[in-house]
Amino acid sequence: MANIREIAEKAGVGIATVSRYLNDTGYVSDQVKAKIQKEIEESNYKPNALARAIFTKNSKTIGLIVPNICNPFFNQIASVIEENANNMGYTIFLCNTDDNAEKERNYLEVLQSNRVAGIIVARSKCEEVYSHIEIPVISFESYISDKIITVSSDNYNGGKIAFEHLYECGCRNILHVRGPKSFEATEERYRGFSDGAREKNLEIDFIELESDFQVKMIDSNIEGFNKISKYDGIFVFNDIAAATVMKFLKQKEIKIPEEVQIVGFDNSFICELLHPSLTTISQPIQQIGTAIIELLFKLINGEDVPIKDHFMKTELINRETTLPRR
Amino acid sequence: MANIREIAEKAGVGIATVSRYLNDTGYVSDQVKAKIQKEIEESNYKPNALARAIFTKNSKTIGLIVPNICNPFFNQIASVIEENANNMGYTIFLCNTDDNAEKERNYLEVLQSNRVAGIIVARSKCEEVYSHIEIPVISFESYISDKIITVSSDNYNGGKIAFEHLYECGCRNILHVRGPKSFEATEERYRGFSDGAREKNLEIDFIELESDFQVKMIDSNIEGFNKISKYDGIFVFNDIAAATVMKFLKQKEIKIPEEVQIVGFDNSFICELLHPSLTTISQPIQQIGTAIIELLFKLINGEDVPIKDHFMKTELINRETTLPRR
DNA sequence: CTGAAAGCGCTAACAG
């Protein structure tokens, strides 16, 4: 591909002039402008962003590290982040980790080498590495260190709301299908839910699933699920898992919500697709994504941002799998 | 961040030696190696990939342009591509277009400026731009020009299989809920389905939806759907849309599959989550992703690849929304 | 208003 020198030569001007034209910095006469533009178009010249970045020390790129882009929750977040970043003139490096620390470490090397302006990491599995990183980092859904800002939903409160809703719907025999202990988000939902139950002096049961996005999740704990007809209310740690639970119940011909009421988490698109549609706790994805980007850009621009954790408000979305009494 | 010169100075060696050590090109004595390694670790030095790329003319990055990363089909493809690329030492620039030509053009500029080694574009909306691009391109799901390789599922055959399956299941009163005319993939499914019907001399009805991933898809064509009870078989152009159709039917208390049988397309994760589980046509996502990456890397490596379109085999996945007779 | 020249961080001859 052509470079700035070729353009300058063809246009019969100096290379600095082309640079000035390109960046609209300093004066260039209209005549010369036209000439340069013509040459640029003819040779389909695109200024080399790498060379530019090396000089300006700003690559205009951002690293986005997520466990799995197939998980609706993460791809929605990714989508919001991508859009916001793009509006600011930044491009996203997509890094999938599969919750694997090794992959995360590896991507971290790559991102540092590529001099990304900032890093957004969801559910990190290698907190220790971040202390060495000089690039601004925002963590999503997991605490890394007291030097790094974390943004997440208020999962604790979400869990609590879920309990209170089931309780208000008259459920007294409650099960929580919880997510992996190793995920902060699901752990917090569990804590909130448990605390809610404790406040009402209600004992609840738990089943733990080992992954957060897999259609066969239930199989790993089938004995637990075989006792499921005991319950009149179930809170499942995310919507996909809730959908698998619903499917399991339907196969046993247990009626939802008449016999057992269900609450999910995430408010992902499948809630509306299920029948009955799934009552859930929403995470404000748009807000989360925007907050992450805003914080990151403040760091990138050198503003000093107070290092505190940001918890975004969760909310009950009432649909058909629960029966509120009023 | 430190640069190669600092490392060289601190280690008391020349800059070329550090470079040789880094790239494992040429000899470096073990003593010197150790010294360099030590300094690298102490200053958390990461070689500047931008500077390297500018010289080697290989950025080790790939641009991935997709309509929408939230669409399960595209995020699965993205996931496969990301994994394969990562294994080859390449990193992905994620570009979401929302099927918007302007955004696509813009990203194309960015990718060219960043000197990506290759571009993968799904469902392009600005074919005309690609003739100027010197970077290897593989197109997914849409024909761009006779200079560019296209990979896609055999959507035509998929549509045909769908028809034949419904026919064999005894359906004679058939509706095809088809996707937007502007998408090659859904257009081909429509063609295959229609041709299948024609071969059996069966008239079928059509409803066209305007988008491919939106929970409220049906609302845009609600009059069409109100006549839905006429049919005993429905082929929907993708699984998400099929799920919305199923939901609609359930709300009308029309029994699936007893009264109406349904076939979707994509074999995405929701098929198993639905009740009854959705019979569908699978696209071999893993194969598609692998084929795309393999072809792209051949182009990147300068092998000359015959420019032909690759159609990957679609397959019927039999589940509970249809009732095959044997 | 414009061009020459230095330098960003790196790699690869080319001498030693």
Place this chain on the structure above:
DNA sequence: CTGTTAGCGCTTTCAG
């Protein structure tokens, strides 16, 4: 085995 040096394509003083 190692260091010097000339670029890669760009931006930005600093003179004209």
